[in-house]
Amino acid sequence: MIASLFHIFNPPSIAVRVANDDTTFDPLSYPNLNILTTGKVQGKIRIVHSAADDSKLGLISTRVWITKENDKEEVAVQTGFENKTFTFTIEGPNRFSSFNIYHETTIQIPHACEYMGNLRIDAPNTSLSSDALDNLQWDKVHVRLSASTVALQSLYADSINIRTSNSSISGAFDAGNISLATTNGAVTAKLVVREPKDGRQSQVMMETSNAHVNLHVDATPTTSGLWMETKTKNGRIAMGTLLGPATTGSYIGAVNENGTIDFSLDASQTGQPLDVYNKTMNGNVVSSIMVPHQQPFKGHVQNMNGSVAVNLTEEFRGQFTLETLNSSTTVEGSDLRFDQDETNNKSGLHGKGLSEIKVVTMNAPANLRFYREGESLAADSKMEHQTGSRRQWRST
Incomplete structure (x- = not known):
């Protein structure tokens, strides 16, 4: 209870950079994306189909805010490339009774890419939004959130499965x-x-x-x-x-x-x-x-x-x-x-x-x-x- 009250009056406000918080990927080689969060982390995820991008590379960019300076040691970003799948994981602590870590993550798909494979998002306490996805098609989209909104202007796929709660x-x-x-x-x-x-x-x-x-x-x-x-x-x-x-x-x-x-x-x-x-x-x-x-x-x-x-x-x-x-x-x-x-x-x-x-x-x-x-x-x-x-x- 005390920790929860502390969080209300001391929200994460200290911006920090962590390793791998900006990571590029080739959507032709890795058409499948896994976006995951673990531990006591809350925040936002936004998917964007870039209007103009000559690099032909995708970019996942996350920004992190913490409550106290020593909280930085409790957060990390892990990346993995395997079986045509790029996995981006934000790791937070499990020991806190309140959420001291906040993130805002953008998934940017290059304009030249009009088809992607599977998208998996498993991110409790994280909202999901999108922008300019009208010309982007996915194979399967599987989303698991909790206590956060889903607001997607448009989403095209063969299969869409979205779950959240209390929102x-x-x-x-x-x-x-x-x-x-x-x-x-x-x-x-x-x-x-x-x-x-x-x-x-x-x-x-x-x-x-x-x-x-x-x-x-x-x-x-x-x-x-x-x-x-x-x-x-x-x-x-x-x-x-x-x-x-x-x-x-x-x-x-x-x-x-x-x-x-x-x-x-x-x-x-x-x-x-x-x-x-x-x-x-x-x-x-x-x-x-x-x-x-x-x-x-x-x-x-x-x-x-x-x-x-x-x-x-x-x-x-x-x-x-x-x-x-x-x-x-x-x-x-x-x-x-x-x-x-x-x-x-x-x-x-x-x-x-x-x-x-x-x-x-x-x-x-x-x-x-x-x-x-x-x-x-x-x-x-x-x-x-x-x-x-x-x-x-x-x-x-």
């Missing part, structure tokens, strides 16, 4: 597989999901707690579809998704607890079956979906102590079921045939087909509406995505 994740991410996870911090992201290089189904996972998730997703044409799920609790989920054409079906899910779900999906172009799952409690659900044309759609929306409003385009052809306890149900649209039409329980058919929608609530109303495509709320998502630009994936 937020934000940015634009373009990849075949994307996983962003934190706790006690918001996730705010624009995603472009492409077909992975291995040809398997794209996997997207967003997860946090005690905070909101705000997603804008554009899934480009794939051969294996998309599996995507978003989770939080004690926060709000707001997501708009455009699915491109696929040759196999997709699954899109949003799971919450003690928070609302605002779900908008345009699957009218996918040409394949689609499963959708929305679940929460103690919060309302608004789910607006442009269903696939002439393909089976299966939707399940579940809530407790919160209302549900589901809007589907009239392309939906099949069975609907609404069940509630201690509240009411409504179904609106044309070409409806009811098998059961009670206040708290409705079921029947909308047209003829294999699609299914089931809505289950407790202590709150359930509403289902069938709209023409231009009138559906999901059309708003379609227009937002169509006005954006798609980036051409570069082969290597």
Whole structure:
């Protein structure tokens, strides 16, 4: 406790230089990067794609601040070159009960380099940011942080996996597989999901707690579809998704607890079956979906102590079921045939087909509406995505 109070009033403010704090590397010979910190170290990491650099060499530069002069003996920078991988490690002490070492590290990739291999960052108590990465493509990005923010203007890779805690994740991410996870911090992201290089189904996972998730997703044409799920609790989920054409079906899910779900999906172009799952409690659900044309759609929306409003385009052809306890149900649209039409329980058919929608609530109303495509709320998502630009994936 005393050491922690000492750190608050005596933050690291003495700048020091240590061996290897400026190290160059050849990205052609060493396309893979490992950036690591060990011990009681905190700070910032920034990735930059240099606007103009004739050297064709990459540079990792770190600056270190300490609290007391003798702390300098407790910090070191180690470098290693092996198996096409450059490893840069900032080593700090383990004996301090507070953080006496602070660093600011810049990873500079030369402008001439447009493709890199794998990027691994394992740096607790260190934030991550980027600048001008629009024309830089990675193979795999694997990031492990804690208690620090991730704010990336843009990041392009075949696979992106980012973890932090007690802080937020934000940015634009373009990849075949994307996983962003934190706790006690918001996730705010624009995603472009492409077909992975291995040809398997794209996997997207967003997860946090005690905070909101705000997603804008554009899934480009794939051969294996998309599996995507978003989770939080004690926060709000707001997501708009455009699915491109696929040759196999997709699954899109949003799971919450003690928070609302605002779900908008345009699957009218996918040409394949689609499963959708929305679940929460103690919060309302608004789910607006442009269903696939002439393909089976299966939707399940579940809530407790919160209302549900589901809007589907009239392309939906099949069975609907609404069940509630201690509240009411409504179904609106044309070409409806009811098998059961009670206040708290409705079921029947909308047209003829294999699609299914089931809505289950407790202590709150359930509403289902069938709209023409231009009138559906999901059309708003379609227009937002169509006005954006798609980036051409570069082969290597």
